[in-house]
Amino acid sequence: MVNYIIRRAISTLVLLFMIATAVFLFLHLLPGDPALTILGGIDANPDSAAIALVHKRLGLDRPLYVQYAEWMGNLARLNLGTSFTSGTEVSRELARRLPRTFMLIVPAETIAILFGIPLGIAAARLRRTLWDPVISAIALIGFSTPVFVSGLLLVLAFSLKLHWLPSGGFVSPTQDFGGFVKSAIMPVITLSLGPMATTMRMTRSSVLEQLGADYVRTARSKGVTEIRVLYRHVLRNALLPVVTIVGLHVGFMFAGSVLVEYLFNWPGVNAYLLNSIGGRDYPVVQGIVLVIAAIFILINFLTDLSFAILDPRIRYE
């Protein structure tokens, strides 16, 4: 097991190195000049001397390999650099913004699991009744509705018509927990709908698959009640694919939360990433991509580890 973990750690580092290189190259090859953003953006018309000055200040006039070496050197010391536009350290901004994105992703995934799995089991149990297609239809709607449609519908209903909830913005939970909850409800629900649907579908099909297995027939013939068959025997096996899905969800949610953060004006990491790409703020983009990649890799690793826990046949050497 320890060997396994060590091997995973090394391959993670290699992966992160490749990602850091790739994102650096892509950014520097993109058309668009960071200096123009700093000097005012679309409304400004700075002359080439001013632009050259900014390039010098930011180190952009040096050859690419020198800048790359600096980027790698900084990374080795866990320094993500400073933002071109605001001058603040990327790691500091990330420390501020990442938790906010997690405040959306974690509750959303929790809701997805809390509702998705029981619904999936229910759909599997009720498979020959009318409930099955109904639940499946709900899942389909939840999955196919684009985030900005479901989000806007929620805003229309609960914010504009009923005035129960704010239409957007972020309130810090440490400052005003009630306000935080109010501002988070709609984005979290919006974000959870898609994963909830896929979790439900996955659970349902996985349970159904297991229900056709030999050991289930054995258990039934032994006289075990259907409920006990389900919850004590089948579920453990059926959940394996679901665990994989959950790992993937978190990855998708990082991407999906871009729209949610935009729509609800939630100042998380993705909004930051989007704005920084638009401003060609290289250090910020590099830093965010790397951190998200690292998180993604970590989650996948944890998912694999949890396999070992769930299934005693799986052992890593």
Next chain:
Amino acid sequence: MNDSRYPMDNQEDSATSLSVRKLLTGQVSRRTLVTRGAILGVSIPVIGGLLAACGGGSKSTPTTSSSGQTTPPPTQASGSPAAASTTASTAASGTPSTGAATGTSAATAASTAAAAPEGQPGGTVNLGLLRDPIAFDPHIAYGASSASLQGNVYDTLLSYDLKGAIAPSLATSFEVQQDGKVYVFKLQSGVTFHDGTPLSADDVLYTFDRIRNPKTAANLTTQFGFIDSYTAPDATTVQVTLKQPYAVLAAVLASQWAYIVSKAWGEAGNDFAKKENGSGPFKLDSFEPQVKYTLVKNDKYWVPKRPYVDKIVETVIADDTARVNAFKSGQINFIEYLPWQNIDELSKDPKYKAYTGFETFNLVRLNPNKPPLDKPEVRQALNFAIDRKAIIDVAFGGKGQPITVGLIPKGTYWYNESLDGHWTYDPDKAKSLLAKVNMKPSDITLDFAVATISVHMDTGQAVAQQLQQLGMKVTIQQQDVPTLTTRRSTGDYQMMQDGLGEPWQDPDMYSTFFGKGGASYAKGVNFDDPQLDDLLSQGRQESNDDKRKVIYTKVEQRLFDLAPWIFILWRPQVEVTTANMQGYSHIPGVGLASERYMLNVWFKK
């Protein structure tokens, strides 16, 4: 990702401007003398009567228009009346006054200030911004959003009143001498920066130095190039000597890139981009980049009883829908850049007040270095090939106005009625123009760069479609803002959709676009027309308004021949506030930069 929801939005240097007040000593045209006399004659008894009636209490001048109060921005209200050489008169925006006498306007200024309805202190303005202000440097052009930030935190020497006329600010008055080559400014006393340092003439000199320093990359570098030297004969006087008469100086010094900064603070090495130390009505309290900026009231502001509100909280809400929703749900009480789709709905609602202006415009930049656009006939043909009204209907729901002449807005003094209606929708004329250079529409292939911003994309697509209807081959390249700004600054484009505003409404704003080296267009494509430059140079130096107007008529006629752009439409620029917010005014010509004047805003309880 929906392209139209792009954060780094808009284009427009929000127009700050107004009618140019020509100041020359001893040269008062008959018209202005009569006008001013009439205004004085009427206003003083009226205002006096009202004052007597209401004892300086609540609204003295009832207005139902959204301009609200008649309070001009900072005017000395106490003691010696502000003696502005430019009259804060009630003439329509664009009417210049060639008055100079420092005395006559004193009474008007004092009376309008004293007549200002009393606002109630307290309250918070929650402003929803479209774009992030990016940084705090007072001399760099960050775009419209910076007016609400830098504009409330810093002061300029001169400013604008509610009608869009030049008004005193840190300079209580100024005199123009030597036929327009020397300006002498008298500074307001008792002004301190936020750190407590008092303002003196040295700070003004330091500010000018900073603007002229190429390292600053100041927006006004070109304009300050007309200044020869400046001195401070004493602590409250600044004397500026120009290389040649320069009619635009007042507008330049009132613009949102001419804020006065503290010499001591600057020399101490403080970073203007990251912190502020202005003399303005508000102080920067806290901020999170790209998210929220909080300004608090400056208790020691030099204009008495101002500002009224305690705080301004500016939240960046880049998505149009999210911003409108935030306004409708009450999270913000001031929204800028209202999408045209919501104009009808919100302006008709009695819970809100809407303010509209048309200072920004959409155009297509043409690169005269890239054939076939090197032929003026082709460029003119493009202008006749588009149906502006149809474009306005498609891209703005009918809420816009076609540009039929040039960049001087209709209804202002400088507008030339005789040129009205020059650009029309005339496909036949377009074809005959092309025929003159032996071309047919099908010979024309154009690459058309359009930014992924809704106000650009809709217009650009409409333009492309109409040109294609004529038979031309137009390929749209949709690219994001940084890509386009890079191409724009290097002239690496054939046709590019754009939207702009005028830096000031003095007709010399044409120089910033079409004068040789004009940063806003000419420089990138090496546009250089000696005949036009000569006219522009004359216009800058001419002191007589009537003669100036003739010169600019010629400028516009020359632009008809040169057709460096496809001139399309004036865009609706709309802000909306809650109905209880008083004192805000979308100043004609100043446009969105009116957000600089939050010191006048108050809440009716």
